[in-house]
Amino acid sequence: MNIGILALQGAFAEHGTVLDHLGIEHFEIRQRQDIERSFDALILPGGESTVISKLLRDLELLEPLAEKIENGLPVFGTCAGLILLAREVEGGVSCFGCMDISVKRNAYGRQLGSFYTEAEFHGLGRVPMTFIRAPYIRSVGSQAQALAMVDGQIVAAKQGSMLVTAFHPELTDNLAIHEYFLKMIKN
Numbered sequence: 167m168n169i170g171i172l173a174l175q176g177a178f179a180e181h182g183t184v185l186d187h188l189g190i191e192h193f194e195i196r197q198r199q200d201i202e203r204s205f206d207a208l209i210l211p212g213g214e215s216t217v218i219s220k221l222l223r224d225l226e227l228l229e230p231l232a233e234k235i236e237n238g239l240p241v242f243g244t245c246a247g248l249i250l251l252a253r254e255v256e257g258g259v260s261c262f263g264c265m266d267i268s269v270k271r272n273a274y275g276r277q278l279g280s281f282y283t284e285a286e287f288h289g290l291g292r293v294p295m296t297f298i299r300a301p302y303i304r305s306v307g308s309q310a311q312a313l314a315m316v317d318g319q320i321v322a323a324k325q326g327s328m329l330v331t332a333f334h335p336e337l338t339d340n341l342a343i344h345e346y347f348l349k350m351i352k353n
C-alpha cells in the first residue's frame with residue numbers, strides 16, 4: 167500500500183511520521199507530476215484551507231485529485247482537509263465539495279480555539295483529540311455518518327471511503343484513527 171500526502175502547506179509531515187510508525191509506505195504530493203504514479207489513498211492535512219485550496223488550483227492539482235476521489239480513491243481529511251472535502255462551508259468556500267457534510271469553519275473562535283480533549287469515536291472507544299482553530303460539522307447528509315461528538319457537535323464523519331476529523335490525530339501518539347482509515351482502505 168502507498169499513500170499520497172498532500173504537502174502544499176500545513177501539518178503534512180506529521181501524517182508521514184504516523185504512517186512510518188504503522189509501517190505504511192507514503193510519499194508527498196507537491197506538484198502535478200507527483201500524482202502520475204499510482205497510489206491507494208490520499209491524506210489531506212490540517213493547515214489553512216484557503217491557502218491549500220488556492221495552491222491546489224494554481225498547481226492544477228484540484229481537478230485530477232477530485233476525479234480520483236470521485237472514482238473511489240480513499241481520502242482522509244484532518245481539520246483543513248475536512249473543510250476541503252465538505253459540500254458546504256460556513257465562513258469559507260468549498261473546494262472538492264464531494265462529501266455530504268456542512269461545516270462551520272473556525273467554529274471555536276480564531277485565536278483561543280485550540281484545545282485538547284478525549285471523546286468516544288465510533289467503534290474505537292475514547293481517543294485523544296487535539297483541536298487547532300478547528301471547524302466542526304454542523305450536519306451530515308444522508309450519505310454520510312457521524313463518528314464522534316464533542317460538546318454536542320460532530321467532529322468526525324465518514325462517507326464511503328472518505329474519512330474526516332475536525333481534530334488532529336497526527337498530533338497525538340495515538341494511532342487508532344489512522345488504523346481506522348487503513349481498515350477503510352482495505353475494505
Ligand code: GLN
Pocket residue numbers: 211212213214215216244245246247249271272298299300301
Ligand atoms: N482554521 C483552519 C482553516 O480554516 C483549519 C485549522 C487546522 O487545519 N488546524 O482552514
